């Protein structure tokens with residue numbers, strides 16, 4: 001007989017938590033590999049910030065109602081009958097990889113999973129831009145905005161006018177930043193997907209695949225990486241709304257602490273959080 005669904009969802013909540021902790025345990029080793037020994041990484045280093053975010057997420061999950069009630073239920077169950085308890089996480093993971101057999105009625109109560117995308121879904125959403133529409137999009141974009149400039153970056157003097165795949169776009173906000181976006185598409189649907197973004201100071205002369213000399217722009221590149229990771233299918237137009245929200249990057253206040261620079265590290269608010277009620281990206285410090 002299959003156990004009641006509530007138990008299944010509790011087991012799943014705890015298995016998910018266990019897996020994210022296991023996942024996080026790999027990170028310090030990765031960080032050690034990338035750091036230049038014997039110099040310790042500064043606390044504001046992007047990979048450390050990402051790791052700290054991951055730990056914050058775990059703490060958040062740990063405190064959630066789903067996990068807390070599962071832990072309480074497990075404790076009570078152990079008190080009632082503590083015999084033959086083994087660590088079954090591996091079995092749970094194997095079980096989850098197997099598709100449910102058709103005859104078993106609804107084997108799992110699916111825990112409500114919110115979409116991990118940090119981008120908004122609005123009623124004004126348009127179909128994601130396709131490669132053939134890029135040139136016209138750039139033309140319209142530059143016509144509408146005088147403080148921003150978008151273009152296709154050509155590394156070498158190219159004889160062909162065809163769009164490369166992947167292509168690199170160069171986006172600038174005067175006196176604020178230069179961003180290089182690597183975009184690519186597949187021959188199936190031709191939709192342009194943003195693969196990565198690197199940002200630099202407005203007067204830095206650097207190649208798209210290099211790194212800024214300034215920590216704030218390195219953090220910003222990391223932040224864009226986090227946003228792309230949350231929704232790899234996000235359309236270019238929606239991604240551009242995020243980029244444009246950095247126009248007043250060095251003067252806007254964090255929506256949490258209301259400061260321009262954060263207390264620790266004196267860094268501008270490089271994180272963006274979508275605010276549903278006023279339909280805008282709000283600045284936030286990574287540490288807030």
Ligand SMILES: [Zn+2]
Nearest residue numbers: 254257285288
């Ligand atoms: Zn703040």
